[in-house]
Amino acid sequence: MARNEQLIRQHKLLQLLEYSHFGRTLDELRGDLVLDLGLTNLHERTVRRDVEALQAAGFDIQNETVERGKVYKLGQNNKGVHEVGLSASEMIALSIGRELLYPLVGTQYWRGIETFWNKVQEAVPDGVFDHYSRYRKTLHVFGGPSKSYENHEGMLKTINRAIVEHRVVEVEYESVGKPASTRRIEPYGLAVYQSSIYVVAAAPEVTEPSERLRNWKLDRFRHATALDEYFKPDPSIELSKHLGKSIGIFSGEDPTMVQIRLGQRAAAYVREDPWHPEQKLESHEDGSTMMTIPASHPREVLPKVLSLGADAEVISPPIFREAVAEAVQKMAASYAASSV
Structure with missing residues (x-):
């Protein structure tokens, strides 16, 4: 673990020296490392040893004495190492x-x-x-997100460090409609889905293997602290496979296969913009299309089906059909109650 931490510090040191045009003192580098890596403490002697190790490895790190003290910066021999040729x-x-x-x-x-x-x-x-x-100028990207995670930068650094070092993280998590609660999680990675960042982490208190890994929305984190407690990662966990099992962010070991009857226009839309790589479309003689798609929660299907209006109908399983039917009934009641 200590060796891994040293490599992370030294890599970050090179980045800090690269960004600085006027050099950084050891104390300034120490402060930057503590901030960027989410460390609880770091001694200046450790930073000096890391700088010396990088110099011994061949990096041209020079020092000079200025008004604020001895500063370190990259020499000319390291300039231009990032030059690239692009079309x-x-x-x-x-x-x-x-x-x-x-x-x-x-x-x-x-x-x-x-x-x-x-x-x-x-x-x-x-x-x-x-x-x-x-x-x-001929190609425009729009319809993107209107939010950023600037206010979560500190928590992201803490969580990143915990992922690399396999450390347990204590978080204050506030689900929608529920009071904030303190949880302990074992983070495996991060995922970006529809402009939101999720922390893929195991819940230590959950004993059922298929239910331990969950996706925690970063927007709902109020605080995160990396504990001096480590966990042993499950070697059988593949995040890409875990995240790809459903049409949304609610992933599980055994997603449910949902059947949705589509009209001709809805089927055309779904063919143009597939919901999932493993979706199956079966055309019927009456012009309708039956789509079969994996989903882990009714909330993943609900907004997609509603966006197609009356041209889409969930057939099975019952729990998914009932969730959509309930939403439609509530919407109809709201519109029927009064007209403005």
Whole structure:
């Protein structure tokens, strides 16, 4: 564990030195490391040893004495190591990806995206950038999120560190309509779904293996503390498989196969914009289409079915059909109650 922590610190040190044009003192570097990595304490001697280890590994880290003390910075031998050669089409692809990641604005991820994007712009020849600028105006990305996770930056750093080090995290979590409660979670990773960030973590108090792993919405975290307590990750857990089992963020080991009857227009929409890679569409002689799709909770199906109006009907299982029917009945009652 200590070796892993040292590598993380040294990698972050290189980033801090790279971003600083005027150098950083050991105390400044120590403060930045504590803040960025969510550490509870860090001694200046440890930072000095990390700097010396990087110098021994061949990194050109120089020091000089200025008014505020001895500062460290990267020397000329490390300049230009990030230069890249890109085509205009590759720059367009990168810029589109950057815009799609706007929910990360204000987080350490976004700073990484921005610094890389700035390096790309500085590294490519003027002709390539001019060509990119002309063609980028022909493609527009819109309909994206209107929120960011800037206010959650500290918690994200804490959770990231806990994921890497397999540490238990104590969180204050406030579900919609419920009072905040203190929970302990074992974080495995992060997921971005429909502009929201989720922490994929196990609940230690849950003993049923198929129910332990859950997705916790970061918006509902009020506080997060990495404890000096470690957990042993389950080697059988594959996050990509876990997250891909359902059409939404409610994932489980055994998703339910839901059948939905679609009219011709609804079927055309679903073919254009599939709900899930494993969806199956079966055309019937009366012009309707039966769609079979995996889902872990009725709340995943509800908004999608309602968006298609009367052109979509949940057939089975009963719990999913009843959830949609109840929502439709309540909506009908609201509209029938009064007209303004």
